[in-house]
Amino acid sequence: MKEACIVGIGQTDYCRKPGSGMSQLALQLQAASRAIGEAGLKPGEIDGIMPFPNLGRAEEFAANLGCENLRYAATIHMGGAAPVASLQAAAAAVNSGMANYVLLPAGWNGYSGARVRQTVSQDVSSIPGGEIARDYYLPFGFTAPPQWYSVLARRHMHEFGTRSEQLGAIALAMRKHAQLNSNAVMHGKPMTMDGYLASPMLADPYRFFDCCLETDGGAAVVVTSAERARDLETRPVRILAAASGQPYPADEITNRRDIFRTGLTIAAPEAFGKAGLKPSDVDFAMIYDCFTFEVLQQLEEVGFCERGEGGSFVEGGRIELGGELPVNTHGGLLSEAHVLGMSHIVEAVRQLRGELGERQVKDAELGVVTGWGDFGDGSIALLAR
Amino acid sequence: MTEYSLPLPVLEGHSADFYGFCKEGELRFQRCDGCGAWRHVPRELCAECGSWEWTWTLSSGKGEVFTYTVVGRALHPAFDDSVPYAVSVVEMEEGVRVLSRVADVEPGELEIGMPVQVDFEAVTDEISLPIFRRVTG
Numbered sequence: 001m002k003e004a005c006i007v008g009i010g011q012t013d014y015c016r017k018p019g020s021g022m023s024q025l026a027l028q029l030q031a032a033s034r035a036i037g038e039a040g041l042k043p044g045e046i047d048g049i050m051p052f053p054n055l056g057r058a059e060e061f062a063a064n065l066g067c068e069n070l071r072y073a074a075t076i077h078m079g080g081a082a083p084v085a086s087l088q089a090a091a092a093a094v095n096s097g098m099a100n101y102v103l104l105p106a107g108w109n110g111y112s113g114a115r116v117r118q119t120v121s122q123d124v125s126s127i128p129g130g131e132i133a134r135d136y137y138l139p140f141g142f143t144a145p146p147q148w149y150s151v152l153a154r155r156h157m158h159e160f161g162t163r164s165e166q167l168g169a170i171a172l173a174m175r176k177h178a179q180l181n182s183n184a185v186m187h188g189k190p191m192t193m194d195g196y197l198a199s200p201m202l203a204d205p206y207r208f209f210d211c212c213l214e215t216d217g218g219a220a221v222v223v224t225s226a227e228r229a230r231d232l233e234t235r236p237v238r239i240l241a242a243a244s245g246q247p248y249p250a251d252e253i254t255n256r257r258d259i260f261r262t263g264l265t266i267a268a269p270e271a272f273g274k275a276g277l278k279p280s281d282v283d284f285a286m287i288y289d290c291f292t293f294e295v296l297q298q299l300e301e302v303g304f305c306e307r308g309e310g311g312s313f314v315e316g317g318r319i320e321l322g323g324e325l326p327v328n329t330h331g332g333l334l335s336e337a338h339v340l341g342m343s344h345i346v347e348a349v350r351q352l353r354g355e356l357g358e359r360q361v362k363d364a365e366l367g368v369v370t371g372w373g374d375f376g377d378g379s380i381a382l383l384a385r
Numbered sequence: 386m387t388e389y390s391l392p393l394p395v396l397e398g399h400s401a402d403f404y405g406f407c408k409e410g411e412l413r414f415q416r417c418d419g420c421g422a423w424r425h426v427p428r429e430l431c432a433e434c435g436s437w438e439w440t441w442t443l444s445s446g447k448g449e450v451f452t453y454t455v456v457g458r459a460l461h462p463a464f465d466d467s468v469p470y471a472v473s474v475v476e477m478e479e480g481v482r483v484l485s486r487v488a489d490v491e492p493g494e495l496e497i498g499m500p501v502q503v504d505f506e507a508v509t510d511e512i513s514l515p516i517f518r519r520v521t522g
């Protein structure tokens with residue numbers, strides 16, 4: 001199988017107060033420009049752009065950056081699963097000749113711009129399921145992601161005995177990792193289990209500290225073919241395999257025969273199968289951590305443990321640096337910043353380049369990155385040095 | 386009727402039918418004429434057998450709490466004065482699940498498996514929402 005590579009990464013500063021002071025577009029352009037520059041490319045060589053859904057158009061990225069040879073422009077509409085799903089599409093694009101160098105930008109003013117409270121209530125089209133949510137969810141106050149997913153977490157607790165302290169172990173691991181990342185918004189703000197348990201209930205069983213941050217920031221990566229990657233300055237990170245999938249039905253979260261079968265349930269075996277690898281081969285995982293339970297559930301559906309065993313899997317430091325499977329060494333959406341999952345790809349690349357100093361996973365050769373979006377859309381990539 | 390400030394369904398297409406029945410005090414779901422499968426939310430055709438024919442069929446109104454959440458902080462301004470409030474997914478005898486609330490149970494007392502029965506709350510002159518009440522005894 002032909003491989004594609006990630007050859008450039010870029011990030012902005014991540015922050016909350018007082019805000020980035022930049023427009024949503026400018027934030028993404030800064031990250032994109034850094035990724036292109038790091039790869040040793042000129043903007044005119046970027047001939048593919050895959051913007052994050054609803055956060056920008058390829059046309060405006062191209063016009064600002066000077067991509068005068070744009071050939072391939074596409075957006076994967078899978079919410080937070082989009083960046084990793086875009087890796088899959090970008091790999092296919094560069095290997096089929098549709099484009100030579102594809103830019104994946106993401107970023108927003110999630111703190112200083114429109115917050116979740118505003119976007120959901122003002123624009124029903126921003127909700128997966130659109131009019132279904134409007135007619136059957138919103139009248140009952142089922143209006144936002146922590147509420148949608150909390151009912152899955154509650155059911156998991158009922159069926160498998162998963163406990164709050166196990167969700168807390170995930171929050172604590174992310175926070176611990178953020179202490180080693182000076183760009184993390186929660187750097188310098190450690191958390192204890194007592195502090196976690198004392199945080200207010202947002203959508204039972206989700207406490208405040210089960211929920212991702214709202215932050216300003218941007219990140220971007222550049223993908224090209226293995227052949228072209230050889231001519232560039234940076235050490236390429238190989239996309240061994242990538243896959244995406246959707247739950248069924250994907251537009252309605254309550255009427256699934258198997259409530260825990262999400263997009264990743266389909267995508268993960270496909271990705272591992274293509275690569276000829278298995279979960280136990282993996283050195284680290286960057287798991288889309290919009291909420292703690294989604295990490296637990298994705299660990300199960302990827303196959304790091306059996307379904308129902310996620311609670312005990314995340315305990316005892318297993319997902320912390322130095323543990324069996326370090327997860328989100330940057331601190332993730334929970335404790336670094338909410339950069340829409342693009343930051344998870346960036347961190348995976350940095351791990352595989354071996355440039356992360358005190359948060360480096362020793363001898364990291366193979367990593368998993370996942371995405372989770374909308375009502376459980378999923379994506380996964382296996383990356384290797 | 387006092388002014389109602391929470392979000393309302395839009396009475397168009399299948400939702401007009403579904404909520405029209407609710408206004409008459411009936412919980413009806415689409416049931417496929419081809420294979421007999423019940424479905425919710427309303428769809429254009431049967432995903433089980435492909436039939437485009439269906440009948441709005443009366444539900445027994447009985448079900449049990451499949452899962453739930455208790456919202457402590459509103460993430461939609463209209464619900465700021467409603468917290469804490471519970472949202473339940475009710476699994477009906479017919480197999481379909483309905484997102485709603487159990488009206489006469491304190492949020493802290495909800496339990497998965499709790500038997501419930503549908504009722505209707507007229508929130509405006511036009512719209513009645515299907516809600517649930519605990520079945521006791």
Ligand SMILES: [Zn+2]
Nearest residue numbers: 417420431434
């Ligand atoms: Zn049918």
